[in-house]
């Protein structure tokens with residue numbers, strides 16, 4: 624294969640966004656994705672306004688794939704349920720569908736997509752970057768973008784982050800019709816001992832339950848999904864009501880551990896780190912995909928202007944660190960036995976707090992790229 628200008632490792636939202644932007648500008652791009660087929664990913668699948676703006680700017684409209692609108696948020700816990708309108712209309716779409724459609728869109732935009740190939744390492748030499756693949760072939764490119772999401776390359780581990788002790792699970796459910804009707808148009812955040820779970824409708828009449836729990840609590844309750852389901856519902860009556868009569872749609876949940884929440888990369892050794900490889904915001908914000916899309920499109924724009932990864936990484940860090948720090952502090956409070964009640968009480972007294980949190984944990988308007 625002729626050496627491309629850019630090689631992108633990882634075909635999630637960040638890698639695809641960067642690849643599409645670069646290819647649309649006429650650059651030769653190879654994107655390498657280790658999975659050969661669509662996969663379920665652990666994700667709440669909430670697409671914020673910023674994510675939708677960035678996707679549209681690529682020419683990608685999620686409603687064409689069955690995405691559903693989400694316009695209000697509910698917080699449920701020991702003290703009951705509070706509700707507030709979101710400061711924007713969000714959408715929900717399964718990652719299995721979104722990521723696959725984005726990869727296909729990348730191909731039609733001119734990106735060479737290599738599926739089912741895992742990158743083992745990225746090394747710099749005089750000519751640029753050398754990428755080693757799991758079939759022991761190598762690929763050379765002028766620039767390397769790292770978009771492997773939750774998975775680190777062996778010689779490029781990320782530090783643990785500020786809240787690295789959570790385990791996450793995702794399960795789809797067919798809710799009882801009355802419960803599905805009550806959930807329509809809403810994202811619900813359910814608080815329980817040492818964790819929280821997002822519940823929202825997704826396409827084809829399913830609901831996505833994406834839950835987090837502190838590792839020590841998961842071990843204490845017996846380290847089994849069935850036990851976690853019982854513990855969550857015992858502690859959060861609202862979630863119990865929602866799941867009454869619900870049918871699980873996967874044989875077992877998809878899971879991920881040791882997520883480095885609160886991590887924001889400060890420097891670069893020449894590689895453009897995107898998405899979760901650049902910053903990991905706690906899940907309850909539903910902003911990880913916006914960050915992934917923002918970082919992918921910002922990196923592509925800076926590369927096209929002749930700027931370097933060494934200037935990109937600190938700029939991105941400056942743009943994101945405030946929202947990631949606030950979200951991490953709130954996430955730590957929600958999984959703390961003592962502070963979780965304070966969070967609940969504050970939201971019950973001032974339901975507008977939910978809206979404020981949604982505003983302050985998003986990419987700031989002044990930082991958004993000018994997407995027309």
Ligand SMILES: Cc1cc2nc3c(=O)[nH]c(=O)nc-3n(C[C@H](O)[C@H](O)[C@H](O)COP(=O)(O)OP(=O)(O)OC[C@H]3O[C@@H](n4cnc5c(N)ncnc54)[C@H](O)[C@@H]3O)c2cc1C
Nearest residue numbers: 633635636637657667668669742772898899906909911912
């Ligand atoms: C519990 C939980 C809930 C969340 N909920 C939401 C939400 O509701 N809304 C939201 O916006 N964000 C949410 N997020 C965050 C969001 O999922 C991530 O921020 C986002 O997926 C990051 O995108 P990415 O492209 O960086 O990585 P990914 O989407 O993880 O993509 C990385 C890709 O790289 C591939 N890859 C990995 N290693 C290699 C390799 N060595 N070689 C080749 N390919 C490789 C993977 O197969 C994958 O396709 C949530 C995260 C968690 C953990």
